[in-house]
Amino acid sequence: MSTTAIIEYQADSGVWLRFADCASHPAAVKRMLDACLSSQSWIKKARAIDSDTKQLIDMAIK
Structure with missing residues (x-):
């Protein structure tokens, strides 16, 4: 598992x-997922994936 996560929104x-x-x-992942969801009102889903393996780490839904 990588030490870096990629935060994405749908x-x-x-x-x-x-x-x-x-x-x-x-x-750090929780903080960034919350920041992503609050950055724009139309963003409803955000996820964190491992930067090396591209496996899902966590997901947040508004």
């Missing part, structure tokens, strides 16, 4: 777009 079209990179530490 656009209205269903495509996942990159929001930011962060440490894969649970507190």
Whole structure:
């Protein structure tokens, strides 16, 4: 597992777009998922994936 996570949000079209990179530490991932969801009112889903394996780490839904 990588030490870096990629934070993505789901656009209205269903495509996942990159929001930011962060440490894969649970507190950092939670903080960035919350920041992503609160950054735009239309963002409803955000996810964190491992930067190396592309496996899902966590997901947040508004």
